[in-house]
Amino acid sequence: xxxxxxxxxxxxxxxxxxxxxxxxxxxxxxxxxxxxxxxxxxxxxxxxxxxxxxxxxxxxxxxxxxxxxxxxxxxxxxxxxxxxxxxxxxxxxxxxxxxxxxxxxxxxxxxxxxxxxxxxxxxxxxxxxxxxxxxxxxxxxxxxxxxxxxxxxxxxxxxxxxxxxxxxxxxxxxxxxxxxxxxxxxxxxxxxxxxxxxxxxxxxxxxxxxxxxxxxxxxxxxxxxxxxxxxxxxxxxxxxxxxxxxxxxxxxxxxxxxxxxxxxxxxxxxxxxxxxxxxxxxxxxxxxxxxxxxxxxxxxxxxxxxxxxxxxxxxxxxxxxxxxxxxxxxxxxxxxxxxxxxxxxxxxxxxxxxxxxxxxxxxxxxxxxxx
Amino acid sequence: xxxxxxxxxxxxxxxxxxxxxxxxxxxxxxxxxxxxxxxxxxxxxxxxxxxxxxxxxxxxxxxxxxxxxxxxxxxxxxxxxxxxxxxxxxxxxxxxxxxxxxxxxxxxxxxxxxxxxxxxxxxxxxxxxxxxxxxxxxxxxxxxxxxxxxxxxxxxxxxxxxxxxxxxxxxxxxxxxxxxxxxxxxxxxxxxxxxxxxxxxxxxxxxxxxxxxxxxxxxxxxxxxxxxxxxxxxxxxxxxxxxxxxxxxxxxxxxxxxxxxxxxxxxxxxxxxxxxxxxxxxxxxxxxxxxxxxxxxxxxxxxxxxxxxxxx
Numbered sequence: 003x004x005x006x007x008x009x010x011x012x013x014x015x016x017x018x019x020x021x022x023x024x025x026x027x028x029x030x031x032x033x034x035x036x037x038x039x040x041x042x043x044x045x046x047x048x049x050x051x052x053x054x055x056x057x058x059x060x061x062x063x064x065x066x067x068x069x070x071x072x073x074x075x076x077x078x079x080x081x082x083x084x085x086x087x088x089x090x091x092x093x094x095x096x097x098x099x100x101x102x103x104x105x106x107x108x109x110x111x112x113x114x115x116x117x118x119x120x121x122x123x124x125x126x127x128x129x130x131x132x133x134x135x136x137x138x139x140x141x142x143x144x145x146x147x148x149x150x151x152x153x154x155x156x157x158x159x160x161x162x163x164x165x166x167x168x169x170x171x172x173x174x175x176x177x178x179x180x181x182x183x184x185x186x187x188x189x190x191x192x193x194x195x196x197x198x199x200x201x202x203x204x205x206x207x208x209x210x211x212x213x214x215x216x217x218x219x220x221x222x223x224x225x226x227x228x229x230x231x232x233x234x235x236x237x238x239x240x241x242x243x244x245x246x247x248x249x250x251x252x253x254x255x256x257x258x259x260x261x262x263x264x265x266x267x268x269x270x271x272x273x274x275x276x277x278x279x280x281x282x283x284x285x286x287x288x289x290x291x292x293x294x295x296x297x298x299x300x301x302x303x304x305x306x307x308x309x310x311x312x313x314x315x316x317x318x319x320x321x322x323x324x325x326x327x328x329x330x331x332x333x334x335x336x337x338x339x340x341x342x343x344x345x346x347x348x349x350x351x352x353x354x355x356x357x358x359x360x361x362x363x364x365x366x367x368x369x370x371x372x373x
Numbered sequence: 374x375x376x377x378x379x380x381x382x383x384x385x386x387x388x389x390x391x392x393x394x395x396x397x398x399x400x401x402x403x404x405x406x407x408x409x410x411x412x413x414x415x416x417x418x419x420x421x422x423x424x425x426x427x428x429x430x431x432x433x434x435x436x437x438x439x440x441x442x443x444x445x446x447x448x449x450x451x452x453x454x455x456x457x458x459x460x461x462x463x464x465x466x467x468x469x470x471x472x473x474x475x476x477x478x479x480x481x482x483x484x485x486x487x488x489x490x491x492x493x494x495x496x497x498x499x500x501x502x503x504x505x506x507x508x509x510x511x512x513x514x515x516x517x518x519x520x521x522x523x524x525x526x527x528x529x530x531x532x533x534x535x536x537x538x539x540x541x542x543x544x545x546x547x548x549x550x551x552x553x554x555x556x557x558x559x560x561x562x563x564x565x566x567x568x569x570x571x572x573x574x575x576x577x578x579x580x581x582x583x584x585x586x587x588x589x590x591x592x593x594x595x596x597x598x599x600x601x602x603x604x605x606x607x608x609x610x611x612x613x614x615x616x617x618x619x620x621x622x623x624x625x626x627x628x629x630x631x632x633x634x635x636x637x638x639x640x641x642x643x644x645x646x647x648x649x650x651x652x653x654x655x656x657x658x659x660x661x662x663x664x665x666x667x668x669x670x671x672x673x674x675x676x677x678x679x680x681x682x683x684x685x
Contacts, residue, residue: 036479036482040482099466101470149654153654153657153658153661157658157661158661159657159658159661160607160657160661162413162466162603163600163603163604163653163657164654164657164658166597166600167597167600167601167604167650167651167653167654168650168654170596170597170647170650171647171650171651174643174644174646174647174650175643175647177643178641178643178644181643182641182643296474299470300474303467335482335485336481336482336485336592337481338477338478338479338480338481338482338485338592339478339481339482340478341474341475341477341478341481342474342475342478342479342481342482343478344471344474344478345417345471345472345473345474345475345476345477345478345479346475348467348470348471348474349453349457349468349471349475352457352461352463352464352467352468352471353457353461353463355463356457356461356462356463357461
């Protein structure tokens, strides 16, 4: 009997589901080891550390997914992740590396706040107000992404670092506003704006535990699914991503597609920021996002850029964020744990995809040597 | 008049200090990328170096141990990056992002109990004679040991890359791995070696923050410096000498922002803090291929995994 590793000609379809699922499982396992080391360092006793790790895992996985309040928190954390993840998928399909989701989310939130508190403060109809704020938020996210888009389209400037740098700029801009001119005079010195008026808040269900932004995210995912699968844009953008040369020969304007991809990508993230303001935050605050824009990168990747899968993965990661909060509260574990987990997931996924390209062939006959 | 003079002098001196972490990161990454491995994980390398160095200094009070531990931590992350990009040949951009997240997370976890504690730091050493030179002495020769090491590294690296046999091998692997392979060079070994070496040098940049610049551990203390360094590698066109100019340019803008805040300029500190990030965007724009209308000296095989099976 002999075992041979050989390259597969085509990667089987089931691996596109199996690999992400196994990646998450492997990452959870690896994080368990890291936690064990961490607890061992704190407690100095291996069996205690084992028990603590086990308890922490139980807390992290049951509360967000198996408890009524936990599930609502998970769903609410899922919404911004889904928006930004969907937005990123729009650019990633074309292999345009927008990692500025965080900044685009912030700009959407900033614009939404400007609309709710200043620009549209005389609008009394909630429907009109919410539509206006949504448009404003999406526009702000889109404009924020237009900067790298124009630079990439016309000067071939690498978009990765530019989109990332703009995250910092957006965050400082929000800081400037909430510590300075927009600071709530009745806020007891707290770095945040005044609260949104009632007509600028999304309707809530289940005693305020849940807001309708969730349905907007679901609707958006369905629309994007249709766009990717059934429209000319969906097909052409895939061609641009897979083979820019071929796209150019078939008459697709790369410049136009690059700009549209990044701007729409940013606009969806910006809309997410506006929804987050109208649905949950109800005021612009320093550091309102615990890195949704970065977590969404993993969400989009793990979902293989499929909009429906993005919703599911966003739900999973929403739960992990909630679970992480629990761990922070009850086990005094740092926020950084979520970054560790995200890095592990991404590496497991990369490794899994690389390995899925190969297969083991076991043959019964004795090894025949060629020599 | 004296006031302005001391303002300029202290700003220039602060420029060197603010530029040093960037310089280490850029130099390390030049090694890695010259071998053809793209590295976007600098933020992760720097943070793991910052905490590794800080913890070692706190535990042993030995600065040598601190630097070695920082380098070791960077080397381990470098090994991970090399395994994924060289052996498994995965997407190097995504591997870099994963390194960033892993480094950020692990450093936060490791540093949980080291927030607010004091460790031994690199103290300024005035170099005899040289530090007496008017102006230049205060700007260049009144710093700590790591700054002087970075001064020496720049010319050494330049000579190594452009004038020595191993430097030629390094460049060959980054430009044309096929040819290098045909010449009997082990492409995989070279890429592993420089990814690990580059990671450990980048980690010193992080250690500089926790052991000299801020002299404490703060979660996420790199604050995007890793990404700025990535832009600087492009700016420097993978040339150590230009890396020095780029790093001090950014050090200068950071120092100026801080100095202006200190003297109470009427600009919001949040806007001053934006400056390095905005400057990075400007630098990227003006160094991008189409703006310069010339071919930038990127290693031709940068970001392309090498596979012997698929040799052409």
